[in-house]
Amino acid sequence: GRARDFGLITGILPTGKWNAITDVPGVSVGHKTLLSGDSVRTGVTVILPHQDNIFQQKVPAAVYVGNGFGKSMGLSQIEELGNLETPIALTNTLSAPTVANGLLDYMLGLPGNENVRSVNSVVGETNDGYLNDIRGRHVAPNDVSDALRTASSGPVAEGNVGAGTGTRALGFKGGIGTASRILPPSKGGYTVGVLVQSNFGGVLQINGAPVGRELHNFYMMEEGPYVADGSCMIIIATDAPLSARNLKRLARRSYLAFGAVGSFSSNGSGDYSIAFSVHPDTFIPHTSKEPVHMTPDLRNDELSPLFLAVLEATEEAIYNSLFMAADMEGHRGHVVKALPIDRTLEILKKYRALHQDTLPKASPK
Amino acid sequence: GRARDFGLITGILPTGKWNAITDVPGVSVGHKTLLSGDSVRTGVTVILPHQDNIFQQKVPAAVYVGNGFGKSMGLSQIEELGNLETPIALTNTLSAPTVANGLLDYMLGLPGNENVRSVNSVVGETNDGYLNDIRGRHVAPNDVSDALRTASSGPVAEGNVGAGTGTRALGFKGGIGTASRILPPSKGGYTVGVLVQSNFGGVLQINGAPVGRELHNFYMMEEGPYVADGSCMIIIATDAPLSARNLKRLARRSYLAFGAVGSFSSNGSGDYSIAFSVHPDTFIPHTSKEPVHMTPDLRNDELSPLFLAVLEATEEAIYNSLFMAADMEGHRGHVVKALPIDRTLEILKKYRALHQDTLPKASPK
């Protein structure tokens, strides 16, 4: 079950219907999971901002680099032009170029893109090389199209799926996780959705409870080979009308979730956040007769509720990636255990970290 | 008492002797507190990396801007040249230029600086205008020299002192706070010290316990005029030998402490971190006959323990700023209450947030 299914309620804001990035209207997610033989434990996850040709209808977007020890692709163009023109694809470190090629196949082949000669493929990655034979580069370009073809709105598969198939996080099996938040009507009623590919370390705390220490599984403990490095990709979607500048501010807040879950964004962790808006009036047509684009942007002083929503949703998405993962054996017989749910719940109970929805919640006038 | 005096032990690393930025060898701190009449509630805090003429012996330094809604001065030169050539001074928003002038008075007057015609004064600020008559700009240049003259190593006054005199944080009275961490010998044995000027908002959690919600005092609650904006200045010192590039990475980790204490770095919060090294071999003489500077830098893959230390020390420095603050009445009769210690301790007890030093700690081989 997901974190919330066990009574683990994070924060003061309500979730969307699916408590997923797909609560943001139009956003869809697809996975291609590669599990074969002893050592292929990897995959591809794609996030589509909308269902049209995104090259022809770009969305405003921004990037925040928490720790740049990673191989994400397509970042500088997002920063310069303030938009995203492909779906975002996540995969393993050494397959990033192949996945970029898969995105190119898809984009160049879309009806309407026959004359396109320049596409900024956006690919994120984390390193699943402990469980996966990463040097084998087992992802193929058509795995991207498979993920794209099966992308859907609604519930999102989490844990050991897609790009999260072989990852590990905070001492346990990591993977894909997602969550969402809805702002109160007086703050605009916007939705924020987050999806993470978790693969990083630290001293795990869950809703403030020191789970990593209680379970004797944390960075710098005496016993065993805890690995703090890894990486985390964080994708943030919202239907709030935002400029690239304000989306960058949202992206930066997702980084704070590391502090919330007990991580310090280790040297070897490539931690990247990409945020985009799906508010239709912010879309940027690839070509236009109008040289000037009228576009809505939330005033700066309206941003704080969204910042809170990003922090909460990112934190919960990380928890979901842990709760929904399962034990996995892979490359060279390596085994990574999932978070032990029963013992974890006991710890959460001990620290009263469950059912915090009985505490006061957001209820602004 | 400070957080730790009440059994509030944050993190897995031990503190230095004073649990203060002054545990970093050579670092000193001075305050000038301005309390007068009904409405002067402000001051100046200075941090000196070493006791010599810092213009003549610059230290490597870096800046991270979490949220740039602030008026900090001197940042671009630190970024470009990778060093700090004055003490760092903190004050209120509208007094920043006056304090910069005070720093200039001091620097230009130092023996050896007779021919200096360019000085990069580094000044941080937060807005204390709720309790302080900030428009009155009551800080004078000589308040800076007073703070510098009385700067000392050893214990650091916290709470309503110096630049923290009139600030508020997380729904309560904020102020100056400090803390430190010592790395295990196997990780270099370095010290990291942090000093904060806390003046920001959020949904306060302390060692994971939802104190803000329990006390009905948090951002976006139903009742009352909670103010999330404010700002936070974070100063980080270490004796680890670090380049400006790696110091920037340290500075960035201090931002994660917002997530740990339940803040989201609101729109109106000017959140800046400045990190410097006091390892003597990293000092940069203003003039030198040697065109090439041999300088030590920790290898990238040795940085993670320092990142953890920065996160822990920043989090605890924020707690100390709250625990050590006292109720204050000021400008226009505004009153800000300090964190109610007794009730807070009860909450911390309820959530088992106290005495976590009985849990496993850092003990790497």
Added chain:
Amino acid sequence: GRARDFGLITGILPTGKWNAITDVPGVSVGHKTLLSGDSVRTGVTVILPHQDNIFQQKVPAAVYVGNGFGKSMGLSQIEELGNLETPIALTNTLSAPTVANGLLDYMLGLPGNENVRSVNSVVGETNDGYLNDIRGRHVAPNDVSDALRTASSGPVAEGNVGAGTGTRALGFKGGIGTASRILPPSKGGYTVGVLVQSNFGGVLQINGAPVGRELHNFYMMEEGPYVADGSCMIIIATDAPLSARNLKRLARRSYLAFGAVGSFSSNGSGDYSIAFSVHPDTFIPHTSKEPVHMTPDLRNDELSPLFLAVLEATEEAIYNSLFMAADMEGHRGHVVKALPIDRTLEILKKYRALHQDTLPKASPK
């Protein structure tokens, strides 16, 4: 006379009426020149985006730091919030804080700002310490109000005035210079105006002619103490409707003018560019009942003509700062000679750098 008065026509685009930053509708410029005794050779220059209370009607703005060895103030807030809320003031390095205080005096005193408790004063500076007794810090806060009070549209005084009184550039007397460009109607017909405070070095070329080498006055020549350091402040105004993101792109292009005039932005040169738009629909009211701001932005692919305009206007503004400067004697008897106009014109003639308006010009369909 100005460069153009001598037939020195730079680039392919036409100028505005005044060939000045004041060709941008609503922009005004004021100077306060401080010349007294043997060694006071400094001043203040202010640029106002419009004539209303700019705190209440902010303008979108952006900063580009070419070389951050400088003490400019207010940059991080421009970057974060994407706007400018005070006039821009220029002065000498050590007077920057005093000028910031002068700006605060002005802003806090404006009708409508009675409750303002936070203002981001934007101050640029270059170091005039060779001709000016800079350590004396002779600028007073009311010099700022004097400059503001006398600010006007129309022709702009150049050379040894205001913040350019004591500067030197490219081996000669520098100072204030300005220029403008008008885009063809098919490219929007927008105006770009630039004002520079020139105080930097290099190997001067003018419209491509190697003037510095011909005059035996350039960086790294055999004879004499050529000083490459200094700094350059570049202010860019336009009436094109632009977001902060696109304004940053404009600001970055002004840096290319260094390459055009033979400079390499030396280590000691603090080179900063600040760009803003005065298109009224881009203005950002300080308070508003509307949480969403509809704002026009030129499409990315419409930007190139503006980039060219910025480059040309910056280059010509630098030439104007040299042509309009006069010999000056100052601090400690130091003398800086102006560009020798007659010899320079001979050189320009020799290299056919004059009257290039007979060559093909911009004439897009």
Added chain:
Amino acid sequence: GRARDFGLITGILPTGKWNAITDVPGVSVGHKTLLSGDSVRTGVTVILPHQDNIFQQKVPAAVYVGNGFGKSMGLSQIEELGNLETPIALTNTLSAPTVANGLLDYMLGLPGNENVRSVNSVVGETNDGYLNDIRGRHVAPNDVSDALRTASSGPVAEGNVGAGTGTRALGFKGGIGTASRILPPSKGGYTVGVLVQSNFGGVLQINGAPVGRELHNFYMMEEGPYVADGSCMIIIATDAPLSARNLKRLARRSYLAFGAVGSFSSNGSGDYSIAFSVHPDTFIPHTSKEPVHMTPDLRNDELSPLFLAVLEATEEAIYNSLFMAADMEGHRGHVVKALPIDRTLEILKKYRALHQDTLPKASPK
């Protein structure tokens, strides 16, 4: 012939032996040129900092993004870690992922890299889609190994070779160009080498002479479809001992060359600079028993001569890319003419842009 063969001498500093990036000790360059049928006009160019396993002996490096409308890969890790761990490969826009895969093949296969599971492939690109059937993605991974295998020091092929096979610049055929500069012994005697892949537009000037206008071939002229967009990759090598921070400052100066040659870095031009040092004492072993790395760095105030060298070498490398290119017919019968050398030389003569080595040169004491 190259620019200098015709008497076109740019700047005041002398060149290295080959006037190429390969004058920097240890640096080698390889090309794979793909010319086939009517429409394959592309290739790969690689630059190797040294001849050892660069993953095991990384070099300090930095990136500057002039205009981020491009798909360069590997930038964020260079920025974060301050080093380069693969050769740099250049190619066309849509082949960047394939070339990244080619780099991975090579790196993973190097002796000593058997256990490497993470490699930051650095790939730059420009768009050759006018002459080349770019959508066909004709570059194969083994083209990278071919380029690497044939890489050599000494003279570098320029013009229509490797990644420059199908590019165009400033209205003419562009391509690969290179140049170098040597500092005077009193400034350290260091070498700076630059290699460009030119593919951008503007209003061409050569050594200050308005060649584009004289030849009726420039941006915004009346006639014809001048294309300003394109991109430029700039690779900078030096044997000066520099930190990543100072290498970034070098990289930024290469951007000034756009101003020198009459370009404004158009909206559609992805302009990236990557700088690295080959001073052996700056090399960073992938693994080390020593946690602290002693490393030499030129003092900040020694950087200016290198900045000048970067500007001059970049400018001349661009000229070489034009002078060494040849007419090309390609995709869809498109033809791009090379710079007409005879007419250009006449223009350069007219403006006395040739033989400027008779003017005073750098000769510092």
